[in-house]
Each structure stands twice: as C-alpha cells, then as structure tokens.
Amino acid sequence: MNEIESIIAKHAAVERVVPGEIVEVTVDFVMTNDATTALNISIFEDTLEGDTIWDNEKLIMVMDHYTPSNTVAAANTHKIMRDFAKKQAVKYVYDGVGICHQVMLEEHIMPGQLIIGADSHTCSYGAIGALSTGMGSTDIAVSWLDGKTWLKVPETIKIILDGKASNGVYSKDITLKVISDLTAKGATYKAIVFEGEAVSAMSIAERMTLCNMVIEAGGKFAYIKPDEKVKQYLNSRGRNDAFELDVCEGGQYERIIRYDISNLEPQIACPHFVDNICGISEVLGLEMDEFFIGACTNGRYEDLKVAADILKGKKIAPQTRLIVTPASREIYKQAARDGLLEIFMDSGAMICNPGCSTCFGATEGLLGDGERLLTTANRNFIGRVGSKDSYIYLASPAVVAVSAITGKITDPREVL
Numbered sequence: 001m002n003e004i005e006s007i008i009a010k011h012a013a014v015e016r017v018v019p020g021e022i023v024e025v026t027v028d029f030v031m032t033n034d035a036t037t038a039l040n041i042s043i044f045e046d047t048l049e050g051d052t053i054w055d056n057e058k059l060i061m062v063m064d065h066y067t068p069s070n071t072v073a074a075a076n077t078h079k080i081m082r083d084f085a086k087k088q089a090v091k092y093v094y095d096g097v098g099i100c101h102q103v104m105l106e107e108h109i110m111p112g113q114l115i116i117g118a119d120s121h122t123c124s125y126g127a128i129g130a131l132s133t134g135m136g137s138t139d140i141a142v143s144w145l146d147g148k149t150w151l152k153v154p155e156t157i158k159i160i161l162d163g164k165a166s167n168g169v170y171s172k173d174i175t176l177k178v179i180s181d182l183t184a185k186g187a188t189y190k191a192i193v194f195e196g197e198a199v200s201a202m203s204i205a206e207r208m209t210l211c212n213m214v215i216e217a218g219g220k221f222a223y224i225k226p227d228e229k230v231k232q233y234l235n236s237r238g239r240n241d242a243f244e245l246d247v248c249e250g251g252q253y254e255r256i257i258r259y260d261i262s263n264l265e266p267q268i269a270c271p272h273f274v275d276n277i278c279g280i281s282e283v284l285g286l287e288m289d290e291f292f293i294g295a296c297t298n299g300r301y302e303d304l305k306v307a308a309d310i311l312k313g314k315k316i317a318p319q320t321r322l323i324v325t326p327a328s329r330e331i332y333k334q335a336a337r338d339g340l341l342e343i344f345m346d347s348g349a350m351i352c353n354p355g356c357s358t359c360f361g362a363t364e365g366l367l368g369d370g371e372r373l374l375t376t377a378n379r380n381f382i383g384r385v386g387s388k389d390s391y392i393y394l395a396s397p398a399v400v401a402v403s404a405i406t407g408k409i410t411d412p413r414e415v416l
C-alpha cells in the first residue's frame with residue numbers, strides 16, 4: 001500500500017485496502033465551522049434524531065467565517081453553535097481564535113490521523129502527515145453519531161518537486177502551477193502525495209499552502225511524509241507524542257508527475273477560475289483597487305514576514321487599500337511582538353481580527369462594481385468578495401505586498 005492507503009487501512013482496522021474499495025473508517029477528529037455547523041446540528045437533531053455526540057473532545061467547533069458576527073443571521077448561527085456546544089459539553093470551541101484549519105494545525109492534528117471537516121480546505125493537514133478531507137453537512141452530522149464515516153479509497157498521484165525556487169518564488173506559486181497543470185477537476189477524488197527536495201526544504205507554513213489548494217483540483221487528500229521539521233513544529237506547540245512514520249514499500253501510484261521548480265516564475269490565477277493561471281509576466285502592470293494578505297492559504301507568520309519585509313518603510317499606492325488578516329491569534333500576537341503589524345499600519349494597511357476575513361467576503365473588504373482584488377487566498381470565483389461585477393486575482397504574499405506599493409501587478413523579483 002502507499003502512504004494514503006496505509007493510513008486509511010489503519011483507520012478501517014483492516015490489513016489492506018485497494019483503490020476503488022469503499023471502507024468504513026473511524027475518524028480522529030471532526031471539525032466544523034460557523035459556515036455550516038447550524039446545518040449539521042439540525043441534521044443531527046431533526047433528521048437523524050441524534051441525542052448525544054460520540055465524543056465531546058473530538059468534535060471541534062470554530063467560528064471564523066463570520067467573526068465577530070457581522071449580521072443578525074450570523075449572530076443567531078453562533079448562538080445555535082454555542083447552545084449546542086454547551087448542551088453537548090463540547091470541549092473545544094474556538095471563537096475569533098483563527099481560521100479553522102490554522103487552529104486545527106496549531107492545537108490538534110498529529111501525523112497519521114484521519115480527520116474530516118465541514119470545509120473543503122480541510123485537506124491542508126496533509127502538511128504534517130495527516131489524512132484530512134472536507135465533507136458535506138449530512139456526512140458530517142452522521143459522523144457525530146459514532147465517530148465513523150465511509151470513504152472510497154482514492155487513487156494516488158505522486159508529485160515530485162525537484163530543484164530550488166528562485167528568489168521571489170514561493171510555495172504559493174508552486175501550488176498554483178500544479179493546479180493549473182492538473183486543472184480544476186484533474187484530481188477529482190484522488191489523493192496527492194508531494195515529495196522531493198523542494199518539499200523537504202519547505203517550512204510547515206509553506207507545506208500548508210501547498211496542501212491547502214489540492215481541493216482546487218478536486219483532490220480528496222493531500223499528503224507530505226512527516227519529517228524532523230514536523231517533529232520540531234509539534235514540539236514547539238507542546239505536542240510531544242511520538243508518531244510512526246509510515247513505511248510504505250511497493251506502493252502504487254496512478255501517476256507520478258515531476259517538476260523542476262528552479263525556473264518557475266511567480267504565478268497569478270486570473271478571474272474567475274482558480275485554474276485560469278498565467279506567469280506574472282503576462283499580467284504585469286494591471287491596476288488593482290484592493291490587496292489582501294491572509295486566508296488559510298497564506299495568513300501565517302512566515303507569509304506576513306515576507307510581506308512586511310517588502311512593505312517596510314513604504315506606503316501603499318494612493319486610492320488603494322491593503323487588508324492584512326493574520327490566520328490565527330497566535331500569529332497575530334507574534335506579528336505584533338515582532339513589529340510586523342506596525343510596519344503594515346505605517347504602510348497604510350488595515351489589520352483585521354483573525355478569521356476568514358476578505359477571503360470569504362462575508363465580513364470585511366468587499367469589492368464594489370468593476371473593482372479588482374489581488375489576494376493571497378485560494379479562490380477567485382465570481383462574486384466571492386462582494387460585487388458580482390468584480391475581479392479577483394490570486395498570488396503569493398510577496399506579489400501582493402510589492403503590488404500594493406505600486407498599485408498594479410508587480411514582480412517581487414524586481415525588489416528582492
């Protein structure tokens with residue numbers, strides 16, 4: 001079995017699984033957020049006539065898409081979540097602490113686990129060697145009954161990233177390039193394993209970026225074999241439990257794709273599809289109205305640091321706005337301690353509280369008619385951030401920061 005199949009087999013308590021087979025698995029955590037928890041609750045209580053959830057330490061609830069509540073509807077949704085959490089004595093409820101995926105990484109996930117979440121970017125936890133995937137509300141509610149769900153064992157694509165990214169090129173550019181080649185449906189219900197020297201060189205933050213966008217090609221799971229960096233990260237977060245490294249000999253892959261990323265240029269996803277991607281040279285000089293640095297793709301400390309180093313002592317272009325939203329409270333605090341927030345504010349940026357923010361377009365930073373946004377998020381669907389007549393471009397934090405200074409798409413390699 002390969003890495004993916006071996007983790008699934010463990011959770012199905014069987015010796016061996018093969019792609020295409022449907023198995024019942026026990027999950028380690030179920031994560032839900034304020035976008036759909038109220039729906040999960042109504043399915044659990046009304047449709048399934050559920051009484052008590054299977055484990056009050058394994059259902060993790062996060063309020064992040066609409067925090068602090070910006071409408072009465074959002075406040076009522078949060079109230080439903082809080083009432084349910086109280087009734088069920090749910091141990092982990094995070095409100096305003098950060099984006100669900102970042103909070104899960106910081107507080108809960110261990111390599112080798114299997115996690116399902118009511119959010120498509122749940123696939124991010126492959127960054128530290130966990131198998132995780134997003135599911136719809138009914139499947140999530142059913143899992144609350146007994147901590148089990150079903151899966152079709154996916155085929156696995158292995159992507160080997162060789163070479164060393166040049167200055168100004170980051171894991172966001174690599175992930176955009178991979179999505180562009182796979183296309184939006186090219187990896188539907190397939191697992192993607194990343195390996196190679198470029199992956200080994202990546203920080204945990206960069207690996208999160210890489211795994212986060214696998215769903216944009218339809219992927220079921222993303223996975224990077226955990227190494228010493230993962231161990232160090234977990235230790236730094238107080239999680240010292242030993243984890244087994246999966247030794248998978250003779251594993252089968254549906255395809256192996258190899259990249260040499262040494263000559264890759266910064267990539268931009270253009271409206272209105274994530275796989276509508278080009279090299280930055282094709283869109284240089286395109287004027288923008290708004291810039292956003294944040295989201296579960298690129299709102300981590302390392303991302304803010306890259307942006308702050310570029311923005312230090314500089315001002316954003318007149319008649320534009322820059323919104324910076326740290327992905328979690330931990331990141332916010334560290335960015336404050338290290339002076340990053342001051343650099344952003346001095347440049348003219350607005351700093352928002354940890355959460356999905358302008359990525360989801362529910363709380364702040366909405367676009368007006370005809371406006372263009374350059375963002376570090378992962379989706380550029382029509383109308384996602386405000387007006388249906390607006391245009392969203394996806395890029396790395398370095399591209400967004402350097403472009404915020406000029407007001408138009410600019411190549412970070414010019415300044416780095």
Ligand SMILES: CC(C)[C@H](C(=O)O)[C@@H](O)C(=O)O
Nearest residue numbers: 035036065118119120121134
């Ligand atoms: C609202 C939520 C369920 C959704 C998702 O599943 O991804 C959101 O987080 C997004 O990024 O579009």
Ligand code: SF4
Nearest residue numbers: 099295296356359360
């Ligand atoms: S930051 Fe954006 S992509 Fe991530 S969970 Fe929130 S809305 Fe979804």
